[in-house]
Amino acid sequence: MNTKHYLLRNRDVSHIDQIDVYEANEGYAALRQALKDYQPDELVAMVKKSGLRGRGGAGFPTGMKWGFLPNDGRSRYLVVNSDEAEPGTFKDRELIEENPHQLVEGIIISSYATRASEAYIYCRGEFRRGAEQLRRAVQEAYDHGYLGKNILGTEFSLDLKVYRGAGAYICGEESALLESLEGKRGNPRLKPPFPAVAGLYGGPTVVNNVETICNLPPLVTYGPEWYTSMGTEKSPGLKIMSVSGRVRRPGNYEIPLATPLRTLIEEYAGGLLPGRTVKAVIPGGSSVPLLMPDQLDTPLDYESVMKAGSMLGSGGCIVLDDQVCIVGATARLVKFYREESCGKCTPCREGTYWMTDVLERIEHGMGQNSDLDLLSDVADNIAGKCFCPLGDASLGVLVSALKHFRHEFEAHVAGHECPMGARLYDTVNH
Amino acid sequence: MKPEWQVWAKEAKEEFPRANSALMPLLHRIQLEEGWLSDATIADVAQLMGLPVQYVESVVSFYSLFHQEPVGKKVVHVCVGLSCALAGSDELMHQLEQQLGVKEGQTTADGAYTLLEAECLAACDKAPVAQVNLRYVGPVAPEDAARLLSEEVSS
Known part of the structure; x- marks a missing residue:
């Protein structure tokens, strides 16, 4: 297991959210180095190499995403x-935080x-x-000369603004x-056009995730060879895995890519509760298919997880452990997409509603055998037929749950109740 | 329209001068003071932004955190995502409904609490998690519902 953190340094250094503590722990040293030792294109090359x-x-x-920005003189945005x-x-x-x-x-x-020249x-x-x-x-970064005009005495200037959303997963x-x-x-x-060509205010724009950007300071400090020394050739470096559900120590864990799923669950997250066994794992967020207990040795890198079907x-x-009802869990995940569908496309707006309805009625013992085919039919009518x-x-977990646990859906229908006695509260008003 | 709203609108437009980017920051700031966005407020914001009322309404209605009805002093969001559901969020919601005497989506008669469900609050390590006025509280076991309601939080 990793003892030293690079992305989750807040675990090793208390109060690192304060600028004086951050600076005292090599904070903004990578920025100084980047501005002093690298031309912008050299940094892009370094990120590609990493x-x-x-x-x-x-x-x-x-690095490839950054390379898509056209060289047409328009001002660029980083979001x-x-x-x-x-x-x-x-x-x-x-x-x-x-x-x-x-x-x-x-x-x-x-x-x-x-x-x-502008970032959001x-x-x-x-x-x-x-x-x-x-x-x-x-x-604080403005006050210390890291943002604004002529950062650290160089020609480089940047404005950075924080913009708050207001509750919408689709954003x-x-x-x-x-x-x-x-x-x-x-x-x-x-799309197209992609944001690189026509993004924010119509200008060339890079949109990157928080964790992606947080890799930059250690990348500059330790170099691309440090990054490629971890993980696999196609999936190098570090990844933060958020582990939750039926484990003893839910939390964020920084792992070298290609760490086995079993290691993440058993060593990092402390394993399952006594006497429980793994029923299935959703490895990469609610949108991805289930991995089964015989796939726990899957290395957590992009290619291996893809090869395992997720x-x-x-x-x-x-x-999910053996005490979790797969129908109830699936119902709850699909309900999320029902809530968060923006409503633009009929297959998604109506389909997520009906799938939730059908799943909840099966969970509550009011399903029919034909409901299983109905779920597959609705799923087919969503797959590949929406704008975004x-x-x-919304289909990742559902389709794999129907494949691996069809018997459990059927048992709900046959017994007119959840065999595990699971009580999810109903969101469609049966 | 309150006099300070014109100042806030000016400040929002200075920070976000392009497109209609000042709109949501202004709505956030007004809602923080007012608690919610009434039709009259939406009309005022439209005027301040130089936008059609319908446009502002269309934006407000898209986002779940903009309230178009009065809310209680404490807005309680209970996360009902899968990880929280596995840890008892539905029972927590049930307990809160019982103790407050309202259903999910409603506000208590005395205007003290509004009870809402939230989709995954990105705090599954604290499951079952809740927010009171968007401040995290968790984990909150169902039997600790009363403690959640008495939680001291900034507005």
């Missing part, structure tokens, strides 16, 4: 996605690298303390986020 991939869920190579709301994921909240200067430093380095942090509306911490850190989708940042309803945009996603790992990924995201 193999850093986006930590918001898609895992897209960060940091801090709208963390994927069920099971809570790493960005810790990063902004407990170590906001690390993110601010990462943003300044990333803006220098991408030649952005889009902070989830529910993160009240997170937004306060970020605003304070940004102000974590980058184009919906940009709409919201422009003061609109958070409806996703048609996705590493955001790293939100929800552990939210509709598809």
Whole structure:
């Protein structure tokens, strides 16, 4: 197990959210080094060499994303996605609440690298303390000469602003986020054009996740070889996994990529409660298919988890033990998408509603055998038929639950009750 | 319209001068003072922003944290995401409904509490978690519902 933290340094250094403590622990040294020793393009090359991939869920190579910005003289924007709301994921909240200067430093380095002159942090509306911490850190960074005109005496200038969302999961989708940042309803945009070409205010824009950007200070300090010394060739470096559900020590754990899922659950998260066994694991946030107990040795890197039939996603790992009713768990996850569908596309808006209704009636013993086929039918009518990924995201757990636990759905129907006696409260009013 | 709102609108536009980016910061600031956004407030904001009332209404209604009805002094959000549900969030919600004498989505008659469910609050390590006026409290076991209600929180 890791003893030293790079991204979760707040675990090792108390009060690192205070700028004097942050500075006393090499804070902003990476920024000084980046401005002194690197040209912007050299930093982009370094990030490409490190193999850093986006930590918001898609895992897209960060350096490549930065490389998509057109060289057409327009001013560029860097937007940091801090709208963390994927069920099971809570790493960005810790990063902004407990170590906001690390993110601010990462943003300044990333803006220098991408030649952005304005940066924004889009902070989830529910993160009240997170937004306060970020605003304070940004102000302190201005006061210390890390933000504003001619940063640390160089030609580089940057303005950074904190913008609060107001409650909408869909705004974590980058184009919906940009709409919201422009003061609109958070409806996703048609792509292409991608934000690199036409993003915030129509300008070239990079949108990166909080954790992705937090990698920048240690990357500059320790170099790309340090990063590629961990993980695999295609999935190098560190990842924060948020572990929750039926484990003894739920929490965020910083792991080298390719650490086995079993190690994460048993060693980092303290294992299961006595006498319990793993029923299934959602490895990467609520949108990804289940992994089964015989897949616990899957290394947690993007390719291995994909090969096992799921996705590493955001790293939100929800552990279900043998006392969890799979129908109830699935109902609750699909209900999330029902609540958060923006309503633009009929398959998603209506489909998530009906799937929740059917799942809850099965859970409450009022399902019929035909309901299982009905669920598959509705799922088929959502898959690939929506404007943005939210509709598809609602299917990951459901489709794999129907595949692996069909007998459990059938037992609910046959017995006219949940065999495990699970009591979820009803959200569709049966 | 309160006189300070014009100052707030000016400040929001100075910080976020482009597109309608000043709108949500202004709405947040007014709601923090007023507790909610009435039709009259929305009309005032539209005027301050130079936007159609319908536009402001369309934005307000999209986001779950903008309240279009009066809320209690303490707004209690109970996370009912899967990790919280596995830790007893539904029973916690049930206890709160019993103790407050309201259903989810309602405000107590004395205007002290509004009880709402929240989708995953990104604090699954504190499950079951709640927020009181967007300040985290957790874990809150169902039997600790009374403690949650008496929690001292800043507005």
